[in-house]
Amino acid sequence: MSSNHTHNKKNQTLTKNQRIVLNLLQDSGEPLKAYFILDSLKKEGLSSPLQVYRALDKLVELGKIHKVESLNSFIICNNSNCASNTAFTICERCGKVKEIKNNNLTEGVNELVRENKLNITRYNLEFYVVCKSCKIN
Amino acid sequence: MSSNHTHNKKNQTLTKNQRIVLNLLQDSGEPLKAYFILDSLKKEGLSSPLQVYRALDKLVELGKIHKVESLNSFIICNNSNCASNTAFTICERCGKVKEIKNNNLTEGVNELVRENKLNITRYNLEFYVVCKSCKIN
DNA sequence: TTACGTATGTAATAGTATAACATTAGAGGT
DNA sequence: ACCTCTAATGTTATACTATTACATACGTAA
Secondary structure, X not given: OOOOOOOOXXXXXXXXXXXXXXXXXXXXXXXXXXXXXXXXXXHHOXXXXXXXXXXXXXXXXXXXXXXXXXXXXXXXXXXXXXXXXXXXXXXXXOOOEEEOOOHHHHHHHHHHHHHOOOOEEEEEEEEEEOOHHHHHX | OOOOOOOOHHHHOOOHHHHHHHHHHHHHOOOEOHXXXXXXXXXXXXXXXXXXXXXXXXXXXXXXXXXXXXXXXXXXXXXXXXXXXXXXXXXXXXXXXXXXXXXXXXXXHHHHHHHOOOOEEEEEEEEEEOOHHHHHO
16 A cells, blocks of 8 residues: 555544544534434445444544534544534524634633632533624525 | 312413423423433323424423523423523532522623624523542542 | 414324444453 | 553444424313
8 A cells, every 4th residue: 555654644544434434524514413424435335334333433533523412423623632622603594503612711611610620621502693694684 | 170270370271281290390390301201101001202393392491491502401490480491500420410490500691702702682691510429539 | 152372182193312242343451 | 573451443333312204182262
């Protein structure tokens, strides 16, 4: 194989299945469901749900993607490093999901956590909104 | 029927299925899964998943229970009124779930929302923790 | 009474996720 | 180069979660 040399320390360790799943999520930018991913990647050789779920699990573990719990979907992480903490807005009308990457949020959450004496290891915040384009219509 | 008179304006409107599901969640205090609820209430006459899901949907809509998204479970609401906003701590070790009912949190969230210019309709916050009894061991 | 919205019962099926097991690939040590 | 160990793979079957579709009943208001 001529690929898989020493290009990217980070992605180098990914296996083929992990890589193609990550690429799909990256290209899409939207939350995708496991079985949709499976269908999309059948031509790349994926043939069973478990292959997808295993890749997804690993990518979540590596912090490269997140699970949007209330949508049973997975989305690329577009923070440099959120250490498995997640915060999304989800449009109630069109379903559009955006990861919130704002230092104010991190600050705010930390404060929230301090004030409430929560001893947290990580968090998942889902804010339901009506997005701009939906509000206009 | 001698029950179902005019005792409680709030619960009066609940149907039988809704009432028995609510009671089970109330008595339990823990998050329960739909099919567990079904099994538990077979003797009360429930016989299909749909009966449970319909009752759960209604109770969620009424704000009497919440769905814990990342657990696919439902838990009684122990705030007087959270208007479909939810905030939980979930112990990563034992799975214990507690609803956070702290005015600081509401305040904090509001501030968070203001600072980040989020135009939210509701939110769902899941804080993963290691609870006290798990930390000791 | 009629009409309408909501809840019910039942069966079938869709959608999400994991268990179990045998095999293979890759990184590190010697 | 070889051994070894861990992690990933492939495959089948199955478990778990949730909804569609349709026929029926109930309750309230016109």
